[in-house]
Amino acid sequence: xxxxxxxxxxxxxxxxxxxxxxxxxxxxxxxxxxxxxxxxxxxxxxxxxxxxxxxxxxxxxxxxxxxxxxxxxxxxxxxxxxxxxxxxxxxxxxxxxxxxxxxxxxxxxxxxxxxxxxxxxxxxxxxxxxxxxxxxxxxxxxxxxxxxxxxxxxxxxxxxxxxxxxxxxxxxxxxxxxxxxxxxxxxxxxxxxxxxxxxxxxxxxxxxxxxxxxxxxxxxxxxxxxxxxxxxxxxxxxxxxxxxxxxxxxxxxxxxxxxxxxxxxxxxxxxxxxxxxxxxxxxxxxxxxxxxxxxxxxxxxxxxxxxxxxxxxxxxxxxxxxxxxxxxxxxxxxxxxxxxxxxxxxxxxxxxxxxxxxxxxxxxxxxxxxxxxxxxxxxxxxxxxxxxxxxxxxxxxxxxxxxxxxxxxxxxxxxxxxxxxxxxxxxxxxxxxxxxxxxxxxxxxxxxxxxxxxxxx
Numbered sequence: 080x081x082x083x084x085x086x087x088x089x090x091x092x093x094x095x096x097x098x099x100x101x102x103x104x105x106x107x108x109x110x111x112x113x114x115x116x117x118x119x120x121x122x123x124x125x126x127x128x129x130x131x132x133x134x135x136x137x138x139x140x141x142x143x144x145x146x147x148x149x150x151x152x153x154x155x156x157x158x159x160x161x162x163x164x165x166x167x168x169x170x171x172x173x174x175x176x177x178x179x180x181x182x183x184x185x186x187x188x189x190x191x192x193x194x195x196x197x198x199x200x201x202x203x204x205x206x207x208x209x210x211x212x213x214x215x216x217x218x219x220x221x222x223x224x225x226x227x228x229x230x231x232x233x234x235x236x237x238x239x240x241x242x243x244x245x246x247x248x249x250x251x252x253x254x255x256x257x258x259x260x261x262x263x264x265x266x267x268x269x270x271x272x273x274x275x276x277x278x279x280x281x282x283x284x285x286x287x288x289x290x291x292x293x294x295x296x297x298x299x300x301x302x303x304x305x306x307x308x309x310x311x312x313x314x315x316x317x318x319x320x321x322x323x324x325x326x327x328x329x330x331x332x333x334x335x336x337x338x339x340x341x342x343x344x345x346x347x348x349x350x351x352x353x354x355x356x357x358x359x360x361x362x363x364x365x366x367x368x369x370x371x372x373x374x375x376x377x378x379x380x381x382x383x384x385x386x387x388x389x390x391x392x393x394x395x396x397x398x399x400x401x402x403x404x405x406x407x408x409x410x411x412x413x414x415x416x417x418x419x420x421x422x423x424x425x426x427x428x429x430x431x432x433x434x435x436x437x438x439x440x441x442x443x444x445x446x447x448x449x450x451x452x453x454x455x456x457x458x459x460x461x462x463x464x465x466x467x468x469x470x471x472x473x474x475x476x477x478x479x480x481x482x483x484x485x486x487x488x489x490x491x492x493x494x495x496x497x498x499x500x501x502x503x504x505x506x507x508x509x510x511x512x513x514x515x516x517x518x519x520x521x522x523x524x525x526x527x528x529x530x531x532x533x534x535x536x
Contacts, residue, residue: 102250102333102365103152103192104131105389106241107490109216109252110194111148111531115469115488116426117440119383121372122326123426124315126533127196130214133313133328133370134254134267137198137212139321146196148531154188154242156180156494156523158459166519168236179237179459188242193219196533201255210258214269217251234396234415237457237519240448249273254311263317270310271333273363309333324374326385332367332393366390366447372424381428391417391447415456417447434474438488440467452500452518459521462495476534484533492525 108114110128120128124136127146158166158179168176180188194216201211254269313328372385394417424442431437442465448458469488476483501516 102363103150103190103218104250105365107150107152107190107192107527109218110146110196111150111469111486111488111529112438112471114150114490114527114529115438115440115467115471115486116383116428117424117442117465117467118422119372119374119385119424119426119440119442121313121328121370121385121387122315122324122374123372123381123383124313124326127198127214127216128252129256129267130196130216130254130269131252131271131311131330133315133326134214134269134311135256135265135313135315135326135328137214137254137256137267138210138258138265139256139315139317140198140212141202141210142198142200142535143203144196144198144533144535146194146531146533148194148196148529150192150194150527150529152190152192152525152527154180154492154523154525156188156239156242156521156525158237158519158521161498161518161520166237166517168238179239188239192529195219210261212256214254214256215251216253217249219249234456234458235516237459240446240458240460242525252311262321265315265317266313267315268310268312270308270331272309273307273333273335307335322376326370326372326374328368328370330368330370332390333363333365335363364394366393374426379430381430383424383426383428385424387422387424389420389422389447392419394447415458416449418449420445420447435470435472438467438469438471440469440490441465442467450497450499452498453502453504455504455516457499457516461497461521463525464493466491466493479534482535484531484535486531486533488529490527492527494521494523494525496520496522 103109108118109131110120110126112126113120113123113128113132116123120132122133124133125139127144129136160166165177166179168179168181196217197213197215199213199215201207201213251272252269253272254267256265256267258264259266309331311328311330313326315324315326317324367390369388370385372383374381374383395414422442422444425440427439429437429439444463444465446460446462448460451457451459467488467490469486471484471486473482473484475481498518498520500518502518504516
């Protein structure tokens with residue numbers, strides 16, 4: 080199994096596969112510099128991560144750059160019943176978890192994010208009438224032989240919406256920026272890229288009626304396309320000798336979609352057989368986003384601020400969640416009624432000299448999930464205030480005589496505690512899973528840190 084390059088690894092529930100949401104760039108940041116500035120990067124966009132935040136910003140600089148980065152994130156979240164006991168999670172395949180923070184891959188909810196960034200001057204390759212820069216940002220999975228690892232829960236079982244479902248996901252952002260008016264107007268287009276292809280789904284813990292109740296079942300899957308591309312675009316205006324920058328960007332929603340399909344299984348020692356279910360799922364949902372920001376360089380200090388509108392109201396249940404049971408009743412009808420949100424971000428860079436600077440960042444990130452009290456669903460997410468501190472140092476690399484930059488950043492997320500009351504959410508729904516729900520409390524914090532080494536030529 081570990082040697083399959085194109086595969087989907089799913090720890091899934093047999094009857095229900097909900098879309099889980101929000102990738103790590105939304106939860107933390109896509110790049111160390113943007114992490115240090117609180118994500119207030121739409122009107123800064125001065126490194127490879129502009130491919131994600133605002134592709135227009137790529138055309139601000141010339142030449143070529145490469146960055147190698149590593150971000151480590153560690154949410155410290157506690158979920159307990161009102162009696163102070165661990166909250167038991169019962170999945171529809173019979174698996175029991177002692178706490179929503181349990182996770183089979185990695186260490187708890189911790190996330191490791193290696194990133195490779197490139198910025199290429201197209202004019203070095205092709206003689207164009209206007210300056211053009213290409214940017215690419217690739218985040219690598221925790222395990223390099225797995226394309227996606229999806230932890231899927233029935234919506235009625237408590238599970239995190241932002242944390243714990245990003246491991247082993249290859250994610251890339253590609254952008255190209257054009258200088259339309261020299262030193263004044265820039266435009267860019269790009270998008271987020273996810274790889275698709277022929278592969279397999281591994282289902283852990285599926286009972287097949289043998290003495291071994293945990294046989295590894297392999298479901299054959301044929302996905303529809305090789306690459307999924309979700310577009311983005313941006314514009315940047317830089318008057319007053321580039322001291323003032325005004326940026327606007329649009330980023331389309333992103334989602335892994337596997338259409339409903341009949342499933343064929345094979346188990347070691349047994350002949351292949353048709354599995355009595357049709358699987359279809361969505362995962363890794365991030366919303367359509369509109370960002371407007373401005374930055375101003377005062378000389379010794381640069382200040383950046385922005386607001387991001389995220390269209391979470393477009394979020395829908397996965398196909399299998401809405402499928403009818405044998406009696407014709409729907410497991411989950413309608414949609415979860417998520418709210419659109421506006422994020423506010425602020426970043427400050429203090430320039431110590433021509434080589435080094437200190438960066439500060441703040442972001443308020445409200446949750447799109449309404450109060451889950453009295454509801455069947457159990458999405459766990461919190462309002463958060465994010466504080467960041469970072470630094471940058473540039474120098475000429477000996478021998479190569481090329482400029483090198485080293486950056487570091489630390490982020491602290493203050494998560495808002497809350498209580499979910501589940502009184503009365505009991506009863507039989509045909510043997511499905513939302514019996515015996517209990518009230519619970521959520522509290523905690525999250526931490527992230529990263530380092531970056533960049534070389535320009």
